Amino acid sequence: MQALGRHFAFLDKEFLQKFLAIVFPVALMSLINFGVKAVDTLMLGMVGEIQLSAAALANQLSFMFMIFATGVAAGSGVLTAQYWGAGDKRRVREIFAFMYKIIVFLNLAFASIAFFAPHIVLGILTTDQAVIAEGIAYLRIMSLGYIVSGVTTASTVSLRSVGVVKISVAVFSISLLVSATLNFLLIFGHFGFPELGIRGAAIGTVIARFVEVIVLTIYMLRFDKTLELRPRHLFGRLGRRFFAVPEDEQSHAAPNPAGSVASHFMKHGVPVVLNEVTWATAFFILNVIIGRMGREFVAANAIGGLMIQFNGMLIFSVASTMSVIVGNTIGEGRYERARQIATGMLSISFVLGVICAVVIQLIRVPFVNIYELSETARIYALQITNIISVNIIFVSVAIISLMGTLRGGGDAKFVMVVDVIFMCLICIPLGAFTGLVLGWPVWIVFIILRSEDFFKTIVVLWRVPSGKWLKDVTK
Secondary structure, X not given: OHHHHHHOXXXXXXXXXXXXXXXXXXXXXXXXXXXXXXXHHHHHHHHOHHHHHHHHHHHHHHHHHHHHHHHHHHHHHHHHHHHHHOOOHHHHHHHHHHXXXXXXXXXXXXXXXXXXXXXXXXHHHOOOHHHHHHHHXXXXXXXXXXXXXXXXXXXXXXHXXXXXXXXXXXXXXXXXXXXXXXXXXXXXXXXXXXXXXXXXXXXXXXXXXXXXXXXXXXXXXXXXXXXXXXHHHHOHHHHHHHOXXXXXXXXXXXXXXXOOHHHHHHHHHHHHHHHHHHHHHHHHHHHHHHHOOOHHHHHHHHHHHHHHHHHHHHHHHHHHHHHHHHHHHHHOOOHHHHHHHHHHHHXXXXXXXXXXXXXXXXXXXXXXXXXXXXXXXXXXXXXXHHHHHHXXXXXXXXXXXXXXXXXXXXXXXXHHHHHHHHHHHHHHHHHHHHHHHOOXXXXXXXXXXXXXXXXXXXXXXXXXXXXXXXXXXXX
16 A cells, blocks of 8 residues: 555645646647537538548548647647746747747648649548549638648647646637537528538638637737747847847847757657657558548548547547646656656556546447448447447557657657557558458458557556656756
8 A cells, every 4th residue: 555655646736736727728628629520520420421521531631730730839848848847938938939930831831732732632542533522622721721720739739838728728619619600500501601511611610720820829929928928039030120129138148058949949849740740641541541441431430530539638638738747847857756757647547548448338329320321331430439449548558658758758759769660660551451452341450550559558668667768858
């Protein structure tokens, strides 16, 4: 009992206050985000299987775009969490400004792909011409949303590193209201609005993206009292020239011993970005495999994806929270406490995974029955959700340790290597071979494609107790 008590000794008032202050708003934001996606999926599912499949495949580009943006923000977050713990607000602002420069480039790049080459993207994912035609119309409209949505994603992820999470809840609550209302009106043509089907879903989503960025920008530049980010911080020397600069910022402080923001980001942030991009690329290929095994598998996987997102909201919220807490703790120089938190969270993440597994088993059948599916697609969906109920346990342990503890601890390179080995070199090639070459049953192929988290769990059970992941990036 004494050993058990020492194992969970980190669950003191200090930890619980900080954990609850971050995890609940982040979880609520994830729930709202899930609601936005679920509204689209449910409404399009009521229109038809072709429209549901088209949106699901077209949104793979949106998914990759968000992964790029989230990767840049998460890479910046590794730095900002530890610098915030060290009390270096000036450095944190510099990191934010550098991050936004990258995000603007990504916005324009993905908007161009969605508008000028949607047929190429969809042609890679499926050979079903009816699905491709609907998907092209959807992506061309969505390209407008790509121009701004990366800013919202990057901002909300990075703001967690400095403990600012409530504004994210407000932003995405407004987005859910706007998106759900416009989808209801434009997909089905209610109250005199035109019945636009999948095009209406895209229009509603784009308008919601613009509303998000407007609300967030007004808050950050006018009302935020934590980071106090202003235009002069975003535009460097040009900003200091055209915007009023307080006297305390006019004095040129000595350069940070860690080096320039760019070099610091290259060393500690780029591995996170590469990790996210590698994972997203592998996930894109995974959907190519699924797309070429038939629209029934695509529709079933879209439903299974929602199930994972619904139950993974709390898991990813805990992982995000742990990244902030571990990063802040290391930045404060409290290394032993960071190790204690990391080890104790292994047990908690397992319990959380079991709870999610039970929830999936309870809701999966009525959830699948909501959709208008062919009998084959329905069978696939039930098989996939059953597999997910077991896999979610490994997802919980792996994600909270890798994306939370290890990233927050500055061990981003190791996390990247683990993803490359298990997803890109093992699961995806085996899934492609068994599904496209050997023609194995859908449920077996799905197990192979999603088995990465089982292998990752084995790795983190060794890596976390070893303490080799703890790296103070501010030194």
